[in-house]
Amino acid sequence: MSMLEQLTHRDRVFDFLAPVASPVDVRHGPILYMEGVNVSFDGFKAINNLNLTVDDGELRCIIGPNGAGKTTMMDIITGKTRPDTGSVWFGSRHNLLTxxxxxxxxxxxxxxxxxxxxxEALTVFENLELAMATDKRILPTLTAIMKPEYRDRIDEVLQTIGLQKLRDKLAGILSHGQKQWLEIGMLLMQKPRLLLVDEPVAGMTEQEMERTAELLTSLAGKQSVVVVEHDMGFVRSIARQVTVLHQGSVLAEGxxxxxxNDPEVIKVYLGEEE
Structure with a gap:
């Protein structure tokens, strides 16, 4: 199936998950704000006047052909790449470019x-314990005592990611999908406000994809979640709002x-020349 066919195809595997309306409370305004962002690498413009806003508690899907700038966009948000120009804010107080x-x-x-x-040599529980947002200096780590609230937090995350029954199993024996959920759980242990997820269902079985769709939709509202994904059936199953990137800028949104059904999006996925 071509990328365009994937874009327009309603995948029956995920029909039961397709949202009717977003239950997410976005009254508190944007959690992420990018305006006029430009990045060039050796003369190649990877990001071209990118403007993007993600609301607090929103689940946003980012799609686009290879080279559209999706990975560079996430690199900018996380501080791995500095843009040449533009503004990037986390909420109204934090200028991420500083x-x-x-x-x-x-x-x-x-x-x-x-x-x-x-x-992989640690248990599922130990992976989550290690990821906990606590003092990671050597002495505090060696002398740390598992407080009841820490154990409660791990139990809560295990419930969220669906790995309660595997808590004492080594992470190395988990399936690919289960390892993906565990890593999401490790991020959740740090109580993020914004979660960036890159191609979460690549290599998964259909059953694992369904569970991942349920997991990500359950996080919306508790966290803001930005998902970059190529599998259009999966995107359709979870998407409330979709942003299409092309040549480093926003081509379409909705x-x-x-x-x-946007003619410009269809043209891009067909690979026609402009």
Missing amino acids: KNEPDIASLGIGRKFQKPTVF TMDQVS
Whole structure:
């Protein structure tokens, strides 16, 4: 199936999850604000006057062909890449362009890469314990006592990611999908306000994809979630608002039906010359 066919195809695997309306409270304004952002690498303009706003508690899907600027956009938000020009704000107080990667993470921005990175020699519980947002200096870590509230937090996250029964299993024996959920859980342990998720269902079975859709939609409202994904059936199953990137800027925005019927979006996915 071509990318355009994926864009317009209603995948019956996910029909039961397709949202009718967003239950997310966005009355408190944007959590992420990007305006006039430009980035060039050796003369190639990876980001071109990008303007993007994500509301507090929103679930936003970002789609676009290869080279559209999706990864660079996330690199900018997390401080890995500095733009040449533009503004990037987290809420109304934090100018992300003045902060480094650790500072941005400590503000409450978590990023999950496509390939899961968990500690396979540790149990699921121990992975979550290690990821907890506590003092990570050597002495406090060695002398730390598992407080009841910490255990409660781990139990809560285990419930959210659906790995309660595997809490004492080594992470190395988990399936690909379960490792993805565990890594999302490790980010949740840090109580992020904004979660950036890169291609979460790549390599998953259909059953794992369904569970991932349920997980991400359950997070909306508690966190703001930005999902970059190529699987259009999956995007349609979770999307309230979709942003289409092309050549480093926003080509279209709206519901999945709106963007999939946009003539410019169709032209891009067909690969026609402008």
